[in-house]
Structures are given as C-alpha cells and as structure tokens.
Amino acid sequence: MNKVLIIGAGGVSNVVVHKCALLPEVFGEIVLASRTKSKCDSIAQAVLKRTGKQIITEALDADNVSETVALIKKHNPALVINVALPYQDLAIMDACLETGVDYLDTANYEPKDEAKFEYKWQWAYQDKYKDARLMALLGSGFDPGVTNMFCAYAQKHLFDEIHHIDIVDCNGGDHGKAFATNFNPEINIREITARGRYWEKGEWKSTDPLSVSQKFDFPGVGERNMYLMYHEEMESLCQNIPGLKRIRFWMTFGEEYLTHLRVMQNIGMTRIDEVEYKGQKIVPLEFLKAVLPDPGSLAENYTGKTSIGCVIEGIKDGKKSRKFIYNICDHAETYKEVGSQAVSYTTGVPAMIGAKMILQGHWKKEGVYNMEQLDPDLFMEDLNKYGLPWQVEEWSNSVK
Numbered sequence: 001m002n003k004v005l006i007i008g009a010g011g012v013s014n015v016v017v018h019k020c021a022l023l024p025e026v027f028g029e030i031v032l033a034s035r036t037k038s039k040c041d042s043i044a045q046a047v048l049k050r051t052g053k054q055i056i057t058e059a060l061d062a063d064n065v066s067e068t069v070a071l072i073k074k075h076n077p078a079l080v081i082n083v084a085l086p087y088q089d090l091a092i093m094d095a096c097l098e099t100g101v102d103y104l105d106t107a108n109y110e111p112k113d114e115a116k117f118e119y120k121w122q123w124a125y126q127d128k129y130k131d132a133r134l135m136a137l138l139g140s141g142f143d144p145g146v147t148n149m150f151c152a153y154a155q156k157h158l159f160d161e162i163h164h165i166d167i168v169d170c171n172g173g174d175h176g177k178a179f180a181t182n183f184n185p186e187i188n189i190r191e192i193t194a195r196g197r198y199w200e201k202g203e204w205k206s207t208d209p210l211s212v213s214q215k216f217d218f219p220g221v222g223e224r225n226m227y228l229m230y231h232e233e234m235e236s237l238c239q240n241i242p243g244l245k246r247i248r249f250w251m252t253f254g255e256e257y258l259t260h261l262r263v264m265q266n267i268g269m270t271r272i273d274e275v276e277y278k279g280q281k282i283v284p285l286e287f288l289k290a291v292l293p294d295p296g297s298l299a300e301n302y303t304g305k306t307s308i309g310c311v312i313e314g315i316k317d318g319k320k321s322r323k324f325i326y327n328i329c330d331h332a333e334t335y336k337e338v339g340s341q342a343v344s345y346t347t348g349v350p351a352m353i354g355a356k357m358i359l360q361g362h363w364k365k366e367g368v369y370n371m372e373q374l375d376p377d378l379f380m381e382d383l384n385k386y387g388l389p390w391q392v393e394e395w396s397n398s399v400k
C-alpha cells in the first residue's frame, strides 16, 4: 500500500490531505509533518471527521536535512509531497535523494535573502535524480501546474503550432478584510513586488512592478484589471513549447489591495533585509506576515470565484486559432467541501493529482520534470473528476 509523507500544514496542505484521504486505494497511509505539530493535528482531526481516515502526524523542521532523512526512514513513504514553503525545496530534495524517495512540490525554490524565483537550483538536480532513478515533479499546483498542463493539452490536441500564451489569473473573491493575502503573505508579497518580466522572441523583457495592465473579461467573474507579472511557469514553458514566440503572465488586483501594498512598500514594511529593533534583528516582511490574517482563516466568509486559464494563439490546420482554456472555482463551495478557500483548493487538488499520477505509474520517470513535459490526458481527466472542471472556448478577443 502506498504511503505518502506530506510536509507543511498550511492552507494548501489541508486540501492535499483531504483529497488524498478520499482516495485510500492510491494513498494507503498518510503521514503529515510540519514545523508546528498542532497545525498537523488540527488538519488530521478535520480529515478524520470528514472522511473517517486516520492521519499520522509528526513535528519536522524541513530546513534540517538530517531531521527529514530520519523521518523518511521512520515511515518509509513512496513519495514526499512538499507543500511547506519554497525555501525548503532544496533541503527536502536532498533528503529524498539520500533516502531514495520520489519528490513533488508546488512552487520553485527561492533563497530567503533574495526575492528571486528561478528553476536553476532545482534543475541542477537533474543528473542526481536520474542517477538515483528517482523522480522530482516540480510545480504541481495551479499556476504553476494546471496552467502548464493546459499548455501541454493545447499542444497535443488543439494546435499544430503555438505562438503566443497569456496566462491570466483572477481571484474575483471577497474575504471581507481590508487587506489579506490568499496564500503565505511573505511569499505572495515577494512575488508581487518583484519586477515584471515576460519572454518574447527568445529574450526576457523586464517592466517596473505592476506598471503594465489591461482589462480582461474573466468567465464567471466579469471584467477586471489585470497586471503583467513574472511567474515561474514561463521559465519552463518557453523552453518546452517548440515554436513559441511570446509568453506573459497576468494577475488581477483590486484598487484597495494595491493601495495597501503601495503604502506598505513606501514605509518599508515589505523589506526582506534585517533591521535592528530594540536590540534584535527583524525582517520587516516576516513581521508583517505575523500581523496579517492567516490565509486559512479567510476561508469561512469568502464569497466569489477564481477564474484562471491560458489564452493560446497559434495555427491549426493551416488557419490562425485562438483558444481559452480555464477553470472557475467557487470559494464558498470549496469551504463547504474541505474547509479551505479556492486559492488553497486550486493548488491542493493538482498536487494530489500529480502525486496520484506518479504513484499509479502513469508519470513515473527518472530525473527532474516540469509538468508540461508529461502527458496531460489523464491529469486533465482527473481535474474534471476531483473538483477542478475546465472548459475550452474559441476566444475572440486577443490579449493586447
């Protein structure tokens, strides 16, 4: 029977554990480990109540490789699902290598002292994973994750050549707070305040943070202003979609959110370097995380929907074609189902499906893989089955 070790006990983890618990034929035993064991215990209790499945819980500091190695040896899982923070990726990949276990995550490694997300650190494990005959699946969340799969599906079934991809991400929900982030505030704010970047004709082009925007009519939500940002899946997609000429990533933000962010930036609260405070060193952004609402706590009163997809332009049967592949997810429905808001849900469900693909042998490979390098068909079927149904439409309006 397959045993999995899930590391991290935040918003995304709650969804992964619930969804794995509902598939005992794939995930026979589940061990949940995180820095704060009480958070693992609350998820385990909620899962037991909803699904009847017992979850084993453990305390773990995953920055410490030998601690993770010892825990893996104790439980002997077939796969480690990393839904802690991007800072832990390399340490957990090392522990998996040392113990001979496959690895999966939802976000690429970021060094703590520099807001820079790049695959180079994890891609550097390619030979080590190949030699050990292990698989590391990178970015099996929604974006990255499902968005990569939408592109792989489009490449396989909808286009002969893909020229342009615009990934558009809208959270049209309302949690009733003046300011809160939908996933880990530290990671989220580092991402949003970074310079924008997109890839065109083989080159990266850079823009001032949130300086390029346009309106987009999101299915299920309506018209919203979306902003050009850098996002990690572009780095692998621009290499893995042959013939691609341009790829961009856009995310929506409300005026209220942007005003709060601007003020926090102007007063130095989003800094990631240490400052001296009453004889102690503190990082302002880490302190800000401590006073902002826990993303998990937003779920109860969240209304509205997320609407995320890929507008893809290219050629099919000698003619120009533009398609939009997307998913709409309702915050109140995901709360009813697993007690989480839709941003955690849209990340946790693909993490479970990616794990299922590996454990069932459909995606069992050797080396380090981004999602679009794998066959999309069974994964896309499972999205429909396990809570993230998707649509494909002819799309008349181009993204400017």
Ligand code: NDP
Binding pocket: 007, 008, 009, 010, 011, 012, 013, 033, 034, 035, 036, 039, 060, 061, 062, 063, 083, 084, 085, 086, 088, 106, 107, 139, 140, 141, 142, 143, 144, 145, 182, 183, 184, 185, 187, 295, 296, 343, 346, 347
């Ligand atoms: P949370 O902050 O809610 O949860 C993170 C969890 O990791 C917490 O339980 C935290 O423990 C734990 N953790 C942090 N450091 C360590 C450590 N050293 N050892 C063990 N556990 C640790 O984050 P989310 O659940 O919102 O996000 C989880 C991951 O999913 C992140 O990497 C995020 O970037 C990614 N993500 C990916 C998306 C996608 O679409 N691909 C979208 C959204 C998120 P503690 O409670 O003690 O702090």
